[in-house]
Amino acid sequence: MHIEQGPALEKENIPIGVVTEVQGTRWLDVTITGQAAHTGTTELAYRRDPMAADAMHHLFASVVPRDERARLVCNASKPARRLLPK
Numbered sequence: 001m002h003i004e005q006g007p008a009l010e011k012e013n014i015p016i017g018v019v020t021e022v023q024g025t026r027w028l029d030v031t032i033t034g035q036a037a038h039t040g041t042t043e044l045a046y047r048r049d050p051m052a053a054d055a056m057h058h059l060f061a062s063v064v065p066r067d068e069r070a071r072l073v074c075n076a077s078k079p080a081r082r083l084l085p086k
Contacts, residue, residue, distance in 0.1 A: 023073065030057070 004010075009017050034050030061074040 032057070 032050045032053045035048040065072045
């Protein structure tokens with residue numbers, strides 16, 4: 001037996017729920033690489049900015065789980081960033 005910790009059942013005014021699935025957990029260490037370039041002299045099309053790729057990753061993690069059909073939960077629990085120039 002497990003208590004509902006979120007608002008889903010209460011929101012729908014349902015007194016009890018039956019679990020049909022359990023959450024699987026996967027931890028990933030992701031490395032995003034890029035190339036240092038001066039923003040004033042390097043055209044945008046030629047930049048390989050790792051922060052832009054990181055931002056896209058976080059946007060994906062925020063938008064996709066909001067679609068009910070995705071059946072996906074994505075959490076970034078350790079906001080650790082290390083910027084290492086090559």
